[in-house]
Amino acid sequence: MIRDDIKAAQIEAMKGGDKERLAAVRLILAKLKDRDIELRTASQVPEDDAVVVDVLQKMVKQRRESITMYEQGGRAELAAKEQAELDVIESFLPRQMSEDETKAAIEAIKAEVGAASVKDMGRVMALLKERHGTVIDMSKASGLVKAALA
Missing domain, CATH: 1.10.10 (Arc Repressor Mutant, subunit A)
Incomplete structure (x- = not known):
């Protein structure tokens, strides 16, 4: 499951000392936790991977919008930070259809x-x-x- 891959990546980043990847993975896990809390009261809970993919796709969309805004505003360093987060998030998404x-x-x-x-x-x-x-x-x-x- 994708959630297990994300947790394994967190442990790997912690052991490897990769602070930027660790921060991005922790962001993903925080969003997933928020979504889990929202779904506690739902009458029908979707499949876990579907929930994870939905959260990741929303995060990707947010990062792309932020990158565009930062580039238009001349903030290349912030755009680069968002791009690094985007790369980490996309690494957990299933391969998209061409x-x-x-x-x-x-x-x-x-x-x-x-x-x-x-x-x-x-x-x-x-x-x-x-x-x-x-x-x-x-x-x-x-x-x-x-x-x-x-």
């Missing part, structure tokens, strides 16, 4: 549900997220679905 694989999955779902126009985008996106949510960047997939249905 653009071609994503397009193939979209076409398969489009044919399955008989989607013909942009009006059907919600159904296609829902199935895409359900089946491939952990290995697809949904923000990029949204544009691909819109293009496929246009």
Whole structure:
């Protein structure tokens, strides 16, 4: 499980004295703990890896936005720090589907549900997220679905 890999990476970073990696891994673990606390009251708890991937994807998105803002603001040192954290976070994510694989999955779902126009985008996106949510960047997939249905 991904959570076990993250905990092992924490121990490895502590033993190796890699302070920057350790800080990033601790950030991940803190976010996971927050999410676990949120889910205590939920009626249906999703699979653990799905929760971890969701948290990691949100962290990746936040880091990318921060990097863009820091670069626009001329703060290269802060952008570099965020990039280092981003690299650590991405190392725990499962391999993401390529653009071609994503397009193939979209076409398969489009044919399955008989989607013909942009009006059907919600159904296609829902199935895409359900089946491939952990290995697809949904923000990029949204544009691909819109293009496929246009």
